[in-house]
Amino acid sequence: MQPDHDTIFAPATATGGAIAVIRISGDEAFTVCDRIFCGRTPLAETESHTVHYGLIVDGERTVDDVLTTVFRAPHSYTGENSVEISCHGSAYIVSEILRLLLAAGGRMAAPGEFTLRAYFAGKLDLSQAEAVADLIASSSRAAHALASNQMRGGYSAALDTLRDRLLHLASLLELELDFSEEDVEFADRGELQQTMEHIDLEIERLRNSFALGNALKEGIPVTIVGAPNAGKSTLLNRLLDEERAIVSEIAGTTRDVIEETVNIEGIRFRFVDTAGIRSTDDRLERLGIERTLQRIAQARIIIRVLDIEAFAAKTSLRSEHPVPAPDFEIPQSATLLTVANKIDLYPELVLPQGVIGLSAQNGQGLDTLRRALLQAVGSNALEQGDIVVSNGRHFEVLTIAHEALGQALHGLCSGLPADLLSEEIRQVIRHIGEITGRGVILSDEILQNIFSKFCIGK
Numbered sequence: 001m002q003p004d005h006d007t008i009f010a011p012a013t014a015t016g017g018a019i020a021v022i023r024i025s026g027d028e029a030f031t032v033c034d035r036i037f038c039g040r041t042p043l044a045e046t047e048s049h050t051v052h053y054g055l056i057v058d059g060e061r062t063v064d065d066v067l068t069t070v071f072r073a074p075h076s077y078t079g080e081n082s083v084e085i086s087c088h089g090s091a092y093i094v095s096e097i098l099r100l101l102l103a104a105g106g107r108m109a110a111p112g113e114f115t116l117r118a119y120f121a122g123k124l125d126l127s128q129a130e131a132v133a134d135l136i137a138s139s140s141r142a143a144h145a146l147a148s149n150q151m152r153g154g155y156s157a158a159l160d161t162l163r164d165r166l167l168h169l170a171s172l173l174e175l176e177l178d179f180s181e182e183d184v185e186f187a188d189r190g191e192l193q194q195t196m197e198h199i200d201l202e203i204e205r206l207r208n209s210f211a212l213g214n215a216l217k218e219g220i221p222v223t224i225v226g227a228p229n230a231g232k233s234t235l236l237n238r239l240l241d242e243e244r245a246i247v248s249e250i251a252g253t254t255r256d257v258i259e260e261t262v263n264i265e266g267i268r269f270r271f272v273d274t275a276g277i278r279s280t281d282d283r284l285e286r287l288g289i290e291r292t293l294q295r296i297a298q299a300r301i302i303i304r305v306l307d308i309e310a311f312a313a314k315t316s317l318r319s320e321h322p323v324p325a326p327d328f329e330i331p332q333s334a335t336l337l338t339v340a341n342k343i344d345l346y347p348e349l350v351l352p353q354g355v356i357g358l359s360a361q362n363g364q365g366l367d368t369l370r371r372a373l374l375q376a377v378g379s380n381a382l383e384q385g386d387i388v389v390s391n392g393r394h395f396e397v398l399t400i401a402h403e404a405l406g407q408a409l410h411g412l413c414s415g416l417p418a419d420l421l422s423e424e425i426r427q428v429i430r431h432i433g434e435i436t437g438r439g440v441i442l443s444d445e446i447l448q449n450i451f452s453k454f455c456i457g458k
């Protein structure tokens with residue numbers, strides 16, 4: 001896939017704002033715009049990075065008063081001549097300007113086409129381009145930090161380092177081929193193994209960070225479980241009230257599953273309130289329980305709400321009493337938080353270690369629960385500037401690279417000749433290159449897949 005030389009245009013802002021921006025990019029961007037823009041100077045004669053007031057005209061008719069911003073190649077997002085028209089935010093005005101741009105010789109851009117051109121112009125590598133889309137979609141401080149780190153290229157630099165080390169190994173091996181008569185080993189096999197294992201560890205670290213990265217990006221799935229009347233809904237409502245939550249219904253899941261999204265200290269949590277679990281013959285209730293178990297399996301954090309009243313009456317809850325075991329299985333990667341709700345009813349009660357005392361009704365203990373939630377996320381890695389992979393495609397590629405490296409290591413240990421071994425290593429290099437797009441030619445399918453997910457105008 002290579003970009004054509006068309007002059008492309010697209011609205012860059014959503015409808016409904018006071019101002020709308022339309023971007024135009026391509027060799028002929030200034031000429032195309034000058035056919036519909038009437039300012040003091042034709043845009044073709046203006047300096048880069050300047051703003052010009054003027055009119056958008058359709059023959060004799062004025063469509064709008066606008067500001068145009070001029071970027072000259074190569075100093076623009078796409079690396080091409082570019083113009084941004086800021087007009088009044090009317091859907092009608094925008095559609096008129098788009099119509100006029102088409103008539104003036106431009107073509108409507110495909111989703112992500114501006115960024116695709118930026119990628120081909122070498123302005124961004126592939127992982128940075130993907131981060132642009134994530135940045136636009138980011139809705140919490142954590143998701144923003146992930147995208148922003150990736151866009152600034154920290155990620156690409158780390159991958160380049162890995163790639164360079166592998167390239168060095170491959171070339172040492174290839175050097176041996178030139179001296180094959182003399183039976184020399186430029187690449188000490190012990191050192192080679194050590195370096196490859198070290199690189200594999202790095203790849204593994206990146207792969208493992210995906211669980212956190214993905215959860216931070218999409219929102220941490222938290223499932224609230226507990227017997228009916230334990231206070232699950234009250235707890236959720238309390239959290240929502242205090243955090244001014246966004247309520248969202250998830251498409252594609254069961255009708256009655258409502259997810260509530262809450263930002264706590266910059267991290268997005270997706271809370272799901274579930275039906276209680278108990279054995280029952282009721283078919284509908286059984287369905288509800290099945291769904292609860294499903295949500296438990298998907299959760300990263302499970303809040304188990306125990307009704308302190310029922311609990312206290314049964315076992316006279318004191319510190320030496322162990323907490324009853326949950327009647328569901330906790331996924332290996334999930335954290336279980338046990339909450340004893342309605343402590344307002346038994347203020348004197350001593351709770352067992354690790355149980356969070358809570359009154360969902362008056363908010364007591366909520367701060368402790370919030371801290372426990374944040375701690376369970378373990379987002380320190382992100383705050384410490386560690387690389388956290390949040391892109392599913394990168395995770396897949398890293399998995400393939402890890403497998404390929406495993407195969408190369410196996411080859412090394414079983415005495416594979418230098419030429420075959422270097423080919424194995426080059427295979428790993430190619431896989432790593434697929435993340436940033438550096439040093440490899442990517443298939444149209446990969447590129448299309450990535451850029452078609454972008455919005456129009458980006």
Ligand code: GDP
Nearest residue numbers: 227228229230231232233234341342359360361
């Ligand atoms: P759910 O079935 O688990 O969702 O439970 P609800 O949230 O509907 O609560 C059941 C009942 O317990 C309601 O009458 C609530 O008002 C009450 N409740 C919930 N939390 C508390 C609490 O912290 N203290 C007291 N005293 N009552 C509570």
